[in-house]
Amino acid sequence: MTTRQDCAALDAADPLAALRDAFLLPDDVIYLDGNSLGVLPKSVPARLDHVIRHEWGTDLIRSWNTAGWIDLPHRIGNKIARLVGAGDDELVVGDSTSVNLYKVLSAAAMLVRADGGASSRRVILSERSNFPTDLYIADSVAKAHGFELQLIEADEIGTRLDDERVAILMLTHVNYRSGRMHDMAAISRAAHCAGALVVWDLCHSAGAVPVNLCPSRAGEDAGADADFAVGCGYKYLNGGPGAPAFAWAHPRHTARMDREQWRQPLSGWLGHAAPFAFTPDYQPAAGIARFVCGTPPVLAMAALECGVDVFAQADAFGGMAALRAKSLALTSLFIELVEARCAGFGLELATPRTHELRGSQVSFARADGAYAVMQALIGRHVIGDFRAGDPSAPVPSPDLLRFGFAPLYTRFVDVWDAADHLRAVLESGEWREARFAARSAVT
Amino acid sequence: MTTRQDCAALDAADPLAALRDAFLLPDDVIYLDGNSLGVLPKSVPARLDHVIRHEWGTDLIRSWNTAGWIDLPHRIGNKIARLVGAGDDELVVGDSTSVNLYKVLSAAAMLVRADGGASSRRVILSERSNFPTDLYIADSVAKAHGFELQLIEADEIGTRLDDERVAILMLTHVNYRSGRMHDMAAISRAAHCAGALVVWDLCHSAGAVPVNLCPSRAGEDAGADADFAVGCGYKYLNGGPGAPAFAWAHPRHTARMDREQWRQPLSGWLGHAAPFAFTPDYQPAAGIARFVCGTPPVLAMAALECGVDVFAQADAFGGMAALRAKSLALTSLFIELVEARCAGFGLELATPRTHELRGSQVSFARADGAYAVMQALIGRHVIGDFRAGDPSAPVPSPDLLRFGFAPLYTRFVDVWDAADHLRAVLESGEWREARFAARSAVT
Numbered sequence: 031m032t033t034r035q036d037c038a039a040l041d042a043a044d045p046l047a048a049l050r051d052a053f054l055l056p057d058d059v060i061y062l063d064g065n066s067l068g069v070l071p072k073s074v075p076a077r078l079d080h081v082i083r084h085e086w087g088t089d090l091i092r093s094w095n096t097a098g099w100i101d102l103p104h105r106i107g108n109k110i111a112r113l114v115g116a117g118d119d120e121l122v123v124g125d126s127t128s129v130n131l132y133k134v135l136s137a138a139a140m141l142v143r144a145d146g147g148a149s150s151r152r153v154i155l156s157e158r159s160n161f162p163t164d165l166y167i168a169d170s171v172a173k174a175h176g177f178e179l180q181l182i183e184a185d186e187i188g189t190r191l192d193d194e195r196v197a198i199l200m201l202t203h204v205n206y207r208s209g210r211m212h213d214m215a216a217i218s219r220a221a222h223c224a225g226a227l228v229v230w231d232l233c234h235s236a237g238a239v240p241v242n243l244c245p246s247r248a249g250e251d252a253g254a255d256a257d258f259a260v261g262c263g264y265k266y267l268n269g270g271p272g273a274p275a276f277a278w279a280h281p282r283h284t285a286r287m288d289r290e291q292w293r294q295p296l297s298g299w300l301g302h303a304a305p306f307a308f309t310p311d312y313q314p315a316a317g318i319a320r321f322v323c324g325t326p327p328v329l330a331m332a333a334l335e336c337g338v339d340v341f342a343q344a345d346a347f348g349g350m351a352a353l354r355a356k357s358l359a360l361t362s363l364f365i366e367l368v369e370a371r372c373a374g375f376g377l378e379l380a381t382p383r384t385h386e387l388r389g390s391q392v393s394f395a396r397a398d399g400a401y402a403v404m405q406a407l408i409g410r411h412v413i414g415d416f417r418a419g420d421p422s423a424p425v426p427s428p429d430l431l432r433f434g435f436a437p438l439y440t441r442f443v444d445v446w447d448a449a450d451h452l453r454a455v456l457e458s459g460e461w462r463e464a465r466f467a468a469r470s471a472v473t
Numbered sequence: 474m475t476t477r478q479d480c481a482a483l484d485a486a487d488p489l490a491a492l493r494d495a496f497l498l499p500d501d502v503i504y505l506d507g508n509s510l511g512v513l514p515k516s517v518p519a520r521l522d523h524v525i526r527h528e529w530g531t532d533l534i535r536s537w538n539t540a541g542w543i544d545l546p547h548r549i550g551n552k553i554a555r556l557v558g559a560g561d562d563e564l565v566v567g568d569s570t571s572v573n574l575y576k577v578l579s580a581a582a583m584l585v586r587a588d589g590g591a592s593s594r595r596v597i598l599s600e601r602s603n604f605p606t607d608l609y610i611a612d613s614v615a616k617a618h619g620f621e622l623q624l625i626e627a628d629e630i631g632t633r634l635d636d637e638r639v640a641i642l643m644l645t646h647v648n649y650r651s652g653r654m655h656d657m658a659a660i661s662r663a664a665h666c667a668g669a670l671v672v673w674d675l676c677h678s679a680g681a682v683p684v685n686l687c688p689s690r691a692g693e694d695a696g697a698d699a700d701f702a703v704g705c706g707y708k709y710l711n712g713g714p715g716a717p718a719f720a721w722a723h724p725r726h727t728a729r730m731d732r733e734q735w736r737q738p739l740s741g742w743l744g745h746a747a748p749f750a751f752t753p754d755y756q757p758a759a760g761i762a763r764f765v766c767g768t769p770p771v772l773a774m775a776a777l778e779c780g781v782d783v784f785a786q787a788d789a790f791g792g793m794a795a796l797r798a799k800s801l802a803l804t805s806l807f808i809e810l811v812e813a814r815c816a817g818f819g820l821e822l823a824t825p826r827t828h829e830l831r832g833s834q835v836s837f838a839r840a841d842g843a844y845a846v847m848q849a850l851i852g853r854h855v856i857g858d859f860r861a862g863d864p865s866a867p868v869p870s871p872d873l874l875r876f877g878f879a880p881l882y883t884r885f886v887d888v889w890d891a892a893d894h895l896r897a898v899l900e901s902g903e904w905r906e907a908r909f910a911a912r913s914a915v916t
Contacts, residue, residue, distance in 0.1 A: 056531045063534045070530035078521055078772070086714055087513035088499045091506045091856060094915035099714060126767025128741030129572055158753055163742035163767065166755035170740045174617060181753060264768070271529055271542060271771035297613045298571030299606035306915060308861065310601055310624060312609040324569025324606065325707070328714035329521070330770040413534060418751065472537035472749060 032367060034450075037442035045347045046356050050439045052340045053268070060444045060451070062414045065206075065234055065391050065434030068268030071336040081332045093328075102331040103300070103322050109338045110276050113350060114232055114261070115242030115253050121278040122318050123334065124326050125296075127233060127262045130277040131167045133294040133321050134258035135200065138227045139175040140292060141283065142197040151197035151225070152177045157184055158423060161206045164231055168200055183425055184210065187217065191224040198227045203241065204234035204389030207417050207430055209361075209381040211239065211389045214254040222255070230254075232261030236276075237268075237341060238357065238390035238436070240350045244280055257283060266390065266436055267341075269334030277321045284317045298323035340438060356437040357390040360445055364392050364433060367449035375456040380430055390435050395419075395428035399461055401469065403452075404431050406461035412451045475810065477893075480885035488790045489799050493882045495783045496711070503887045503894075505857045508649075508677055508834050508877030511711030514779040524775045536771075545774040546743070546765050552781045553719050556793060557675060557704070558685030558696050564721040565764050566774065568739075570676060570705045573720040574610045576737040576764050577701035578643065581670045582618040583735060584726065585640040594640035594668070595620045600627055601866060604649045607674055611643055626868055627653065630660065634667040641670050646684065647677035647832030650860050650873055652804075652824040654682065654832045657697040665698065673697075675704030679719075680711075680784060681800065681833035681879070683793045687723055700726060709833065709879055710784075712777030720764045727760045741766035783881060799880040800833040803888055807835050807876060810892035818899040823873055833878055836860070838871035847874050848909035849898045855891045 041047055054070045055061065061069060085093040094100050103122045111121040125133075135154070142151055154168050158181040165179065172179045177197065182190050184205075190196065199221045204211045214230060221228040235241050242253035257280050263273030279287075286292075293314045299305050301322040303313040314320035344353060365379060380393040396403060404416040414433040420426065433448065455461050484490055497513045498504065504512060528536040537543050546565045554564040568576075578597070585594055597611050601624040608622065615622045620640065625633050627648075633639065642664045647654045657673060664671040678684050685696035700723050706716030722730075729735075736757045742748045744765040746756040757763035787796060808822060823836040839846060847859040857876040863869065876891065898904050 054526070054530045056533070059533070061533060067529075067534045069533065070525065075522060075525050078525060079518060082513065082518050082521060082713075082776075083497070086510075087497045090499070090502070090504060090512065091510045091858065092851075093714070095913040100915050125568065125572065126741065126770075128767035129568065129739060132739055160753075161742075162745070162748075162751050162753060162755075165753050166740045166742060166745065169755055170736065170738045174738060262768075270525075271536070272768045272774070274770065275767070293613065295613045295617060296572060296575055297609045298569065299604075299609060302605070302609065305605075306861075308605050309863070310603075310605060310608050310866075312605075312612055324571035324718075325705075325715045327569075327717065327770050327773045329776055330773045331715070333525075333772055408535075415534065418749075420752070423753075470538040472543050 031370065032363065034443060034446045037446040040442040044356065046344065046352060046437065047441070049340065049344055049347070050441065052343060053439050055439060058411050060412045060448050062412065062433040062435065062440070062448055064436035065265050066415055067271055068265055068337060068436065069439060071268055071340055073336045073339070074270070074333050077332055077336050078329060081329060099326065099328050102326050102328065104319070106331060106335050106338060107276060109335070110236065110267070111278070113241070113341055114236055114259065114278070116244060116278050117281070120281060120318050121276055122322050123263070123276045123331065124274050124322055127231070127260055127275040128163045128167050129296065130260040130275050131164060131231065132171060133296050134229055134260055134277055134279060135168055135171040135198065136295045137279065137283065137287070138198050138229055138258055139171055139177060141227065143175065150195050153193065153195045154179045154198045154200055155190060155196050156181055156200045158182065159205060159207055159427065160202050161231065161233065164200065164202060188220060191220055191226060194225070196224065196226045198229060200229040202231040202233065204239065206234055207427065207432070208393055209389045209391035211387055213386070214241065214256065218254045218256050227257040230256050230259040232259055233265060234389055234391070236261040237266030240354050243278060256280065263334045263337070267334065268337035270330065270337070272330070273334045273337070274327060274330055279318055279321065287314065287320065288316050294321055296323045300324060300326070344438065353437040357435055358385050358388070360435040360437060360440055360442065361388060361390065361392050363442060364435065364445045364449060367446060368394065368452060371449055371453045372456055380428065390437065391433060392435070393430045393432045395430055397428065400429035400431055402461040402466040403455055405466035406455045406463070407451055409466065410451045410455065412448045474813065475806065477886060477889045480889040483885040487799065489787065489795060489880065490884070492783065492787055492790070493884065495786060496882050498882060501854050503855045503891050505855065505876040505878065505883070505891055507879035508708050509858055510714055511708055511780060511879065512882060514711055514783055516779045516782070517713070517776050520775055520779050521772060524772060542769065542771050545769050545771065547762070549774060549778050549781060550719060552778070553679065553710070554721070556684070556784055557679055557702065557721070559687060559721050560724070563724060563761050564719055565761050566706070566719045566777065567717050567765055567769050570674070570703055570718040571606045571610050572739065573703040573718050574607060574674065575614060576739050577672055577703055577720055577722060578611060578614040578641065579738045580722065580726065580730070581641050581672055581701055582614055582620060584670065586618065593638050596636065596638045597622045597641045597643055598633060598639050599624055599643045601625065602648060602650055602870065603645050604674065604676065607643065607645060631663060634663055634669060637668070639667065639669045641672060643672040645674040645676065647682065649677055650870065650875070651836055652832045652834040654830055656829070657684065657699065661697045661699050670700040673699050673702040675702055676708060677832055677834070679704040680709030683797050686721060699723065706777045706780070710777065711780035713773065713780070715773070716777045716780070717770060717773055722761055722764065730757065730763060731759050737764055739766040743767060743769070787881065796880040800878055801828050801831070803878040803880060803883055803885065804831060804833065804835050806885060807878065807888045807892060810889060811837065811895060814892055814896045815899055823871065833880065834876060835878070836873045836875045838873055840871065842904055843872035843874055844912065845904040845909040846898055849904035850894055852909065853894045853898065855894045
């Protein structure tokens with residue numbers, strides 16, 4: 031049986047442990063919610079103070095040139111591209127995940143319509159358990175283009191792709207509830223074989239698990255050959271609350287959009303070929319730049335860049351591959367400890383045991399009082415979160431205790447301590463106290 | 474003739490002068506570009522440091538509840554609503570101006586289509602000299618709904634409204650080039666009489682001139698009775714570079730959207746009636762809340778709130794009415810001084826002399842070397858900006874020197890000194906130096 035000393039030894043032997051120093055973490059908290067909001071990079075306060083006082087306050091409007099504000103969507107985009115297996119100038123940062131999904135799904139629908147002619151491919155296929163905003167946006171795009179959004183379970187994807195009406199498969203790589211991870215390459219290949227485009231949401235992947243969208247550099251693995259992707263900046267990228275998101279399109283699609291002068295619908299001025307010509311007619315910028323829309327939120331972009339830059343430090347220790355190995359070690363340890371130490375308390379693992387199917391989080395289902403259990407755990411400064419189940423779904427889903435393990439800053443002793451507190455909460459029955467039952471606005 | 478001493482006396486007698494202390498301004502700069510990027514409120518560095526270190530760094534995910542992050546779009550929205558004559562819970566903050574314009578124009582187009590039946594109203598009418606992003610987004614919305622965007626000159630609005638095909642009139646209240654201000658109430662009335670909806674862009678109005686969209690409080694002036702509006706946070710509201718923008722809809726439209734369960738197309742999860750229920754089906758939140766889309770950018774929102782809060786300080790000195798009076802005094806003085814002191818140097822006033830037609834900026838046309846003249850002026854630390862003309866437009870427009878006069882922090886001596894430097898630049902011919910001709914990326 032693993033002991034706390036064993037965990038401390040793992041930390042002592044962990045070459046990635048030094049990366050924890052890149053963050054300002056509260057001393058009294060075990061933070062296992064980096065899959066909802068990442069922690070604060072140590073470089074942010076000084077960077078933001080500089081951006082605020084010097085770039086904004088002193089240099090003012092000149093900073094669009096002198097501080098390179100105008101390049102932020104591309105400069106940070108290129109840094110994130112390296113984390114998700116995309117090439118240079120293939121990925122841009124700005125707007126929210128929802129807005130970026132609207133852009134790329136709209137572009138995908140345009141491609142389908144342009145190619146389809148009288149084709150009957152008019153279905154956007156996704157998972158019922160996808161993050162809701164993806165489904166809301168997909169439904170909106172479907173309505174706008176005369177498509178239909180159809181929701182299925184994960185294990186139906188293969189068979190449902192045989193339906194010749196499926197135009198676009200839209201999936202989140204790592205499920206926000208279960209932490210189940212799709213095989214991006216295999217599913218993308220299957221979608222293409224079936225004649226469908228594939229759009230990936232990387233919100234729970236970027237910075238957490240290796241992603242290989244489509245390396246454009248010769249000689250590398252061909253990657254997933256995806257069509258479009260989006261992802262968020264405020265989870266594993268540690269970009270701050272509500273940090274800007276990103277959008278990626280395969281170069282074959284942006285090249286075609288170039289040739290045929292297509293726009294995406296959110297054709298704001300900074301996606302124009304010559305924004306400062308101020309011409310009344312929209313001419314989309316070349317390549318991925320047409321997916322930029324309005325003026326970039328400079329303060330939020332600066333914080334995100336600090337978060338993304340930490341990953342460059344991780345390169346010295348093996349980069350995403352090393353982070354992935356640590357992530358799996360952390361999640362495997364948590365599963366082992368909770369199942370051993372909390373046995374008999376009604377927890378049921380909701381995350382795949384198979385490494386290839388697991389993201390960087392662990393969820394446990396519990397039929398009774400899962401919300402209160404998590405509140406009691408938070409009362410002990412062990413911060414995970416609760417996700418309500420849906421008993422009325424075609425496949426009813428349970429209430430979940432959700433724990434994220436960000437390998438940049440989570441220690442093995444944190445895993446041990448969190449499991450220990452969880453056992454204490456369940457064993458003592460303290461979660462039954464009335465104060466833990468009251469719901470907050472944000473759960 | 475006004476002297477610099479006269480200007481100093483005006484400053485000494487100006488009750489609003491104290492508001493300048495609410496900002497951190499560089500000592501060596503005369504900043505007349507607040508209509509492009511507002512200055513830094515003194516409260517921002519400490520507020521952002523608190524949000525970063527305490528709310529994000531220490532309280533982490535709990536701040537969605539404890540720091541009220543989830544309410545930011547509404548809380549700041551209600552503060553901006555007071556500045557533009559909107560009621561409580563009628564205005565929300567988030568996303569860029571371009572994205573918000575897409576939301577409200579799409580909603581307007583849906584209304585037209587729902588009401589029109591077989592109607593032939595399928596034209597969105599706007600000004601050729603409108604800010605380009607407005608035209609780009611309107612063109613995109615027009616294409617999506619089978620509408621057509623038609624561009625006209627300002628003086629054609631009245632006659633062109635007689636065209637029964639006009640469905641939506643989309644105007645920017647204060648023109649970004651000339652500073653010409655429309656009569657919002659008269660034009661809104663004319664549009665409604667003609668059977669069209671009216672969408673206002675308040676980017677150069679909010680915080681600069683009184684706006685009275687539609688007071689919902691009984692007993693007040695009925696206001697402009699506009700249909701929809703958007704505006705930006707980083708100009709006269711001093712919310713920081715790329716600050717979030719806002720969207721407003723008349724309550725009669727959001728009430729109808731409630732009754733008929735309509736969404737706007739960017740139906741992200743935070744515009745859902747119950748975002749934390751995580752249901753797969755989108756149910757729009759009631760009222761204006763459906764115009765919220767993704768997760769709010771908390772750092773950027775916090776800075777914007779600092780900027781907006783300065784206006785509450787201005788209330789003690791007469792609020793927007795007093796700010797408007799000062800703005801007109803500043804712009805009138807600049808026109809007087811430049812016309813008197815720079816006579817014979819080829820400057821031609823491009824901003825209306827009539828107060829009712831003037832926003833809070835002054836533009837001068839110059840046929841020769843306007844870009845270099847502005848660069849030379851910036852070399853002397855007098856910061857305005859240059860806007861290129863369009864010689865190929867149906868009504869050719871000239872190159873402009875553009876000067877914004879934000880009444881919260883601009884002094885009468887600044888006006889005098891700016892005019893003095895402009896005279897010196899022109900008289901000395903220093904603008905002809907090669908270094909002033911080289912274009913920057915952002916002009």
